[in-house]
Amino acid sequence: MIYRGFASVYDQLMSEAPYGQWRDYLQSCMDRYGNGGKRVLDTGCGTGEIAVLLKEAGFDVTGADLSEEMLSVAHQKAVEKGFSIPFYQMDMRDMSGFSPLFDGIFICCDSLNYLLTEDDVQAAFRQAFGNLEKNGLLIFDVHSPYKMSNIFAGATFADAGEEASYIWNCFEGEYPLSVEHELTFFIEEEDGRYERFDELHKQRTFTVQQYKEMLAIEGFSVIAVHADFLKESPLDRAERIFFIAGKKPIEK
Structure with a gap:
């Protein structure tokens, strides 16, 4: 979805979103399961709130989003913080040309749910796989079926x-x-x-099993599935499901 007209007030409308929890969750997952690298791609970055928080936490961040208006706000936000964060207008189903590759690719805030078909989700996973370093992580969250x-x-x-x-x-x-x-x-x-x-x-969302199957088709190994920022298996009434997938099996 390309947000139009209200990008300038999007942060106000999303003022209660727990962006700090996303940053902490992503950082802890990268520390526990990652390859030790800090180069990450925030896909569907919107106005850059999470990208800026990740930059503050010491990550080498790149942002990508479909909306030019959102990216303009994200760029201004980074500049005001004194950060140089590259932002690109790109579709998560068609993301190529990145070099070097990334240690982590994040799709936060249910951005993946805007892809309505299995083919589109597969395309996004395929692009993520191709843009990850060895032992790199794809971390994303989606709305639960519940x-x-x-x-x-x-x-x-x-x-x-x-x-x-x-x-x-x-x-x-x-x-x-x-x-x-x-x-x-x-x-x-x-x-x-x-x-x-x-x-x-x-x-649109899919079941946990469907996401696992789609990830496996593209070569990912599912490392963990969490519920509502909690490092436990999803509950029947969980509202947000988190997936951590590796480019190859990772030894714990």
Whole structure:
């Protein structure tokens, strides 16, 4: 999904997102399972919040996203921190030309769920595999089947902020375990008037077993599967599932 119109206030709308938990989780996984390298790619980086946090933690970070508007915000954020982070407008299904390769590739904040077919997910995994160093890690998180079916489907969310408000309606999508998010944003302009933006976001998830099978097809070894930032097997009511996959089997 290419976010339009509201990239400049996206961070405000996502102000409660636990970005620090993502950084800590990624860092701990790289320390425990990685090859010791620090060169990482933040795929679907959005406004660069996690990329900047990873840079602060000592990683050599590159960011990639489909949205030019989001990348513009990410670049400005990095500059304000005094960081030089390369950001590229790229599709995670078609990412080539990186040299040297990466020690870790991250797909955070359910960005992978915007790929609606198995072929598209396979393509993203294939590109990640080709861009990883030996013993490199692919780490990603997705919405759980439980969240798609029991929390999103048929739900309405709303928030009235001082500068931006939204109404968010969720409907079952055309694919199994998929939802369509109908989003209406009202963003305050400098003259005090509000501009309206309407967007449709489509997301789909798969079962843990399906993700494992797709990873195996591309040559990955699944190292661990976690639930909701916790290093334990996913629970039936977990909302977010994390996968750690290695480019080859890694001895613990």
